[in-house]
Amino acid sequence: MSSILTNTSAMVALQTLKGINSNLSKTQSEISTGKTVASAKDNSAVWAISKVMESDVSGFESVSTSLATGQSMVSVARTAVESITDDLKTIKQKIVAAQDPSADTGKLNDEIGELVKMIKAKVSGAQFNGVNLISSAGSETILGSLDRAGGTVTTNTIDIAHQDMSTAASALATGTVAAGATAGNFAPAGGNKGSAAIEAGGAAGFALSGLEVGETVTMAIGDKSFSYQVSQADVDSGSDVNEVATANLYSQVMDAGITGVTATYTAGSADLTINVGSTATLGVNMSVSINAAGSGPLAGLDGFTTSNTVADIESMINGSIDAAAAFGAVESRIESQASFVSDLGDALKNGIGALVDADMEEASARLQALQTQQQLGIQSLSIANQQPQSILSLFK
Structure with a gap:
């Protein structure tokens, strides 16, 4: 039966073409954005998961900055203490030399005095962005990581203990x-x-x-x-x-x-x-x-002379070595943590990509297929729309 009021073939062709156009639009969106899930309407559950993971990645970028700052701060302190250790060894040489009855203790004391001034200058100048880890006692805290348990996020910190290298005694x-x-x-x-x-x-x-x-x-x-x-x-x-x-x-x-x-x-x-x-x-x-x-290994170094014993300066050298070793240990920890945070951030980015990124090869192949289907759908609709005109031949 033919009808001029209802064209079933045209309706079927039109619905098919609408479906093809919808799929074509989605595929073109994937190609232009690079994502299969670009918004919550594409897949609300996956979109929500990806956004939480993206916020964690942003957090880890801030953590990396904090770790880099902390590592530089500790590196400055460690370098200063290592240099101070060398100066203390030189002072020890002067004290040992003073044991010679013919030694000029006056000149040796002058040299020790200059070395002490140099050490004090290094202690006061060993700062990074205004933070000095060797001029006084105390501690600093830097952000080390972010820990997520379900919807709860907590911070993981690293404590950096000061190594008091001040020379004055109370x-x-x-x-x-x-x-x-x-x-x-x-x-x-x-x-x-x-x-x-x-x-x-x-x-x-x-x-x-x-x-x-x-x-x-x-x-x-x-x-x-x-x-x-x-x-x-x-x-x-x-x-x-x-x-x-x-x-x-x-x-x-x-x-x-x-x-x-x-x-x-x-x-x-x-x-x-x-x-x-x-x-x-x-x-x-x-x-x-x-x-x-005093609280630090160099307390009392002010006023040091050749009258001080080798044991006195040896104790300070050992304290300085211990301080440098402490800084070296925490610097190594920060460096390792920075590497871990960087790897963890990369892993999260890969996970986000697996959830929302489009497969560009597949999208390209699907685009060509849909474009072909669209052309065929247009031709099919055109043919279906011409069918009622054949009824006119019945009235000739």
């Missing part, structure tokens, strides 16, 4: 007997560590007490300075560390040969008395300071 006790004084007494601040006095006749002296390992006693007479740091060996020897320190300072004063100054050490009482000529007054200032060991 004062426990200080005090001064001024030139021209005829009599008087003072107990240095924190006086449980010692006391000092000047008596009529120009005899100035001090008595030490309560010294502990790492504490340094420094005495200055005029422009001459003498110091001694209590070591663990002093304690292990069973000797009274107060007497050991006093006797060592006494020896330094006598070796200095200051004109008009003599020193008397009273064994068993840790008393050191300085006699300034035969005048009735003290002709030069005399000061005493007692400093804590």
Whole structure:
């Protein structure tokens, strides 16, 4: 039966052509965007998964930046400490050279003083973007990774411990007997560590007490300075560390040969008395300071002279080596973590691509097939639309 009102063939051809055009449009979209799932309407579940993974990739890029910054920061500190270690070895050479009776200790002390200044400059200058890991105690935290468990994301951090390489030591006790004084007494601040006095006749002296390992006693007479740091060996020897320190300072004063100054050490009482000529007054200032060991391996390096022992500088060298090793270990960890984060980011990108990227070879082949089908569909619809016209021949 033929009808001029209902053309079933044209309807079928039109629906077929619409389907072909729809598939053709989708294929062209895949080719132009490179994705099979370009929006939520293409595949809502896959699109949602891909977007979560893309947010993680963005997060890992920020983590990589944080790790790169942290690695550079630690590298600067490690390089500085390694250089400081070399300077400490040079100071050790000067102290060893001073053991020669013919050595010019004055020049050696000057060289040690310049080396200490160089070390202090390196400590203060070893900063990266304003962060200095060796000028004080403390720690820094950098972002190491992002951990996802379902819909919850947490951060994984790396702690970088400071290695305090400052050379100063905090004062426990200080005090001064001024030139021209005829009599008087003072107990240095924190006086449980010692006391000092000047008596009529120009005899100035001090008595030490309560010294502990790492504490340094420094005495200055005029422009001459003498110091001694209590070591663990002093304690292990069973000797009274107060007497050991006093006797060592006494020896330094006598070796200095200051004109008009003599020193008397009273064994068993840790008393050191300085006699300034035969005048009735003290002709030069005399000061005493007692400093804590500090928290870092170089605390007390200020004022180091050839009077310090090889054991003193050896302890600092070992502390500096330990600090450099600590920085090296954390730098290696950061480098390894950075490599892991980079690989993990690449793996996520591959996973996202597997979910949403279009197969361009397949899309190209499908495009050609759909274009052919479209042409055939247009011809089929044209033929179907011509069928009603054949009915006119019935009325001729």
